[in-house]
Amino acid sequence: MNAAPRIVEVRQNVFKRNDEVARALRSRFQDARVFVVSLVSSPGTGKTAFLEKTLTLLKQQYRPAALVGDLATDNDATRLARSQAPVKQITTGTLCHLEAAMVERALEDWNLSDLDFLFIENVGNLVCPASYDLGEDLRLVLLSVTEGEDKPLKYPAIFNGADLGVITKIDLADAVEFDRTAAYRNLETVRPGMRVMETSSKTGAGFEEWLSLLKNQRRKHGR
């Protein structure tokens, strides 16, 4: 008997597997005519407040729903449920990002054709979520005025992979001496041409523009 360990070649691409699941999801979303938006940011940027406001406003006219990724708690889902939209928590445990397979599992008992919009709030993290496609139509990256204008330069991959930048907590801009010019310059450096919006979930500033962009994008995608 040979007691030495065996080495076997596998050569399996970790992202490719995720991409396959994401591709299947994307085609399901298309068939069900639901427009899917994902949100990434660092912890504390205000993803949940932004999403709660969005769901509440959309609810007047559409059928929105949300999936929320979180390491341990269901606090975010509880907050979002106040909007009266269907919300489901994905607890990732030790994992710092969502993967397409987790989204697929979470959607098992939902009828996608009953929805117009689906939002996927990723785990608060600017590193890990960058490499994982979730089948979304639009990926938002949020940056709050309180966290420093150089975040895009520090985490280029996540900003580069996003379709739209949202600057949150704009009502605090003056108080924290937010350098708007530097923030836009840094975003432009890592993601040339990216559209950027400024919002405040507290005052509602910027939400009119955001909702009209959402509706236009949904139409553009034929949903």
Next chain:
Amino acid sequence: MSIIEIAEEESEKRDNAAVEAIYLKLGEMSGVVKEALSSAFELAVEQSAFPNCRLVIEEIPGSRDLQVSALELAS
């Protein structure tokens, strides 16, 4: 996490041989940080079928990929 899932599936294909090490090729441009991955792996592997499995990471300059290149199986 999918790295462990890949290892578990490969192990099942080979009479559930215990996986002693996972060899990973980590592209420098993949957006994955080695330290973050290592600590997530340590936590996740404890709940897997082979809690003592090691992760051996080889960094590949200029690559965007993340690949499970090989497994070390107990014989």
